[in-house]
Amino acid sequence: MSTYSTNEFKNGLKIMLDSDPCSIIENEFVKPGKGQAFNRVKIRNLKTGRVVERTFKSGDSVEGADVVDVEMQYLYSDGEFWYFMSPETYEQLGADKTAVGDSAKWLKEQALCLVTLWNGVPLSVEPPVHVVLKVAETDPGLRGDTSGGGGKPATLETGAVVRVPLFINVGDSLKVNTQTGEYIARAKE
Amino acid sequence: MRGRAALLAQVRTFFTGRGYLEVETPVLGRSGAADAQLAQFALSDPVYGSLYLQTSPEYTMKRLLASGSGSIFQITKAFRQGEVGRFHNPEFTLVEWYGVGYDHRRLIEEACTLIGRLIPSLEPGARLVSFRQAFRDLLGIDPIEDPMDLLQECAHTRLPSTRGLVLDDRDALLDLLMSHAVAPFFPSHGLTVITDYPASQAALARINPQGLADRFEIYCGALELANGFHEETRRDEYAARFAAEARKRRARGLPAIAQNEHLLAALALGDLPDCAGCALGFDRVLMLATDAAHINEVLAFPTEHT
Numbered sequence: 001m002s003t004y005s006t007n008e009f010k011n012g013l014k015i016m017l018d019s020d021p022c023s024i025i026e027n028e029f030v031k032p033g034k035g036q037a038f039n040r041v042k043i044r045n046l047k048t049g050r051v052v053e054r055t056f057k058s059g060d061s062v063e064g065a066d067v068v069d070v071e072m073q074y075l076y077s078d079g080e081f082w083y084f085m086s087p088e089t090y091e092q093l094g095a096d097k098t099a100v101g102d103s104a105k106w107l108k109e110q111a112l113c114l115v116t117l118w119n120g121v122p123l124s125v126e127p128p129v130h131v132v133l134k135v136a137e138t139d140p141g142l143r144g145d146t147s148g149g150g151g152k153p154a155t156l157e158t159g160a161v162v163r164v165p166l167f168i169n170v171g172d173s174l175k176v177n178t179q180t181g182e183y184i185a186r187a188k189e
Numbered sequence: 190m191r192g193r194a195a196l197l198a199q200v201r202t203f204f205t206g207r208g209y210l211e212v213e214t215p216v217l218g219r220s221g222a223a224d225a226q227l228a229q230f231a232l233s234d235p236v237y238g239s240l241y242l243q244t245s246p247e248y249t250m251k252r253l254l255a256s257g258s259g260s261i262f263q264i265t266k267a268f269r270q271g272e273v274g275r276f277h278n279p280e281f282t283l284v285e286w287y288g289v290g291y292d293h294r295r296l297i298e299e300a301c302t303l304i305g306r307l308i309p310s311l312e313p314g315a316r317l318v319s320f321r322q323a324f325r326d327l328l329g330i331d332p333i334e335d336p337m338d339l340l341q342e343c344a345h346t347r348l349p350s351t352r353g354l355v356l357d358d359r360d361a362l363l364d365l366l367m368s369h370a371v372a373p374f375f376p377s378h379g380l381t382v383i384t385d386y387p388a389s390q391a392a393l394a395r396i397n398p399q400g401l402a403d404r405f406e407i408y409c410g411a412l413e414l415a416n417g418f419h420e421e422t423r424r425d426e427y428a429a430r431f432a433a434e435a436r437k438r439r440a441r442g443l444p445a446i447a448q449n450e451h452l453l454a455a456l457a458l459g460d461l462p463d464c465a466g467c468a469l470g471f472d473r474v475l476m477l478a479t480d481a482a483h484i485n486e487v488l489a490f491p492t493e494h495t
Binding site for chain 1: 272276365468
């Protein structure tokens with residue numbers, strides 16, 4: 001595996017820290033004019049999502065992490081694994097619960113997701129920012145109320161619960177932002 | 190750009206008004222700085238072989254002082270390898286000056302007056318704190334007397350980010366604590382002057398009777414703006430300190446730097462006159478004067494874009 005010197009540090013660089021793959025999110029060069037130089041780095045642990053701060057002596061080396069982001073199509077889940085396929089190589093991979101995490105509630109068959117692989121194994125899954133999902137369950141719609149004021153919870157076909165306007169009915173297709181978890185609009189059939 | 194021009198003009202007015210002579214010394218030289226903490230750009234030339242871009246104009250300005258120049262100042266470019274960041278560019282502008290007959294106390298006053306004029310938004314005056322007191326106040330340790338294991342423990346408990354970092358060099362450890370745990374607590378809108386450095390960090394400053402270096406650093410918040418000395422004047426002491434830095438370089442596997450024989454020869458003819466000298470990071474002053482968040486904002490063409 002490659003190693004990186006602190007001189008090569010930049011945002012987005014993937015390195016190994018305490019045996020976990022991490023991504024650099026901030027790198028600050030600190031050097032007293034007449035003294036030792038340091039790199040003070042904010043690092044996201046790609047397994048846990050936690051951000052930690054680390055200080056390195058400038059010039060020190062760290063091991064790189066074999067982490068790549070690939071676009072893959074979500075196929076199905078058997079409850080234990082969520083299966084994805086590369087639209088280019090047709091290679092299939094199963095991601096476990098830790099990797100899929102909260103993204104599971106947005107995953108609909110065929111959706112193109114960003115799968116982060118560490119040594120070829122899925123580390124995390126990011127659903128598309130906007131998805132169109134059907135309402136599986138909600139209180140009956142109030143005809144005529146298009147104001148959008150108030151709102152009510154609706155459970156979508158993938159299990160996610162979002163707040164929707166009162167006029168939404170079971171079976172409606174909704175466009176939703178997966179990053180904020182917010183309803184955007186009713187989608188055309 | 191306009192801010193830079195105005196500030197440069199102010200610097201010149203300030204020094205010429207105080208009787209300083211503006212000088213110009215080479216940025217390219219056949220010998221480099223002894224300092225083991227500075228990585229210099231080495232170039233090759235068909236006639237001279239190795240040439241170096243200066244990391245500061247200190248040695249050449251001291252040769253002028255030794256030959257009787259009187260008080261001098263210079264606005265010049267300096268170059269340091271691998272220094273890139275919010276407050277660093279490998280090529281930068283230094284204002285460096287030497288007041289003959291000055292001691293460091295008088296020079297601190299002068300430097301703070303200059304900085305105050307260049308950055309009018311700063312709170313007037315400066316807070317003077319000794320290196321030892323600053324560490325005592327903020328960390329409860331004595332950086333001069335306390336044993337290494339106590340300093341290491343302090344670093345690891347105060348700075349969780351240093352987990353796994355080997356800190357076996359006392360000066361590197363003090364640099365870490367100063368830059369990560371002490372300086373960040375200096376008031377952000379005024380000047381803090383740190384004085385009386387440990388002798389191991391004297392560089393070319395005089396060692397006073399208390400065994401501490403008559404060296405000072407001027408900070409604005411955690412940002413280091415200037416470094417100055419009541420200058421050591423004796424040739425033998427220069428030779429000894431150059432040799433010590435050369436040993437450090439060897440121990441760290443760094444390239445050897447040709448000793449500055451010219452400076453030593455100049456000092457052999459007569460000691461440096463009693464003087465104090467200071468180097469001010471001009472780009473950083475400009476950053477503060479223009480409220481810039483990154484040094485690249487005050488450079489016409491940061492190295493990254495050349």
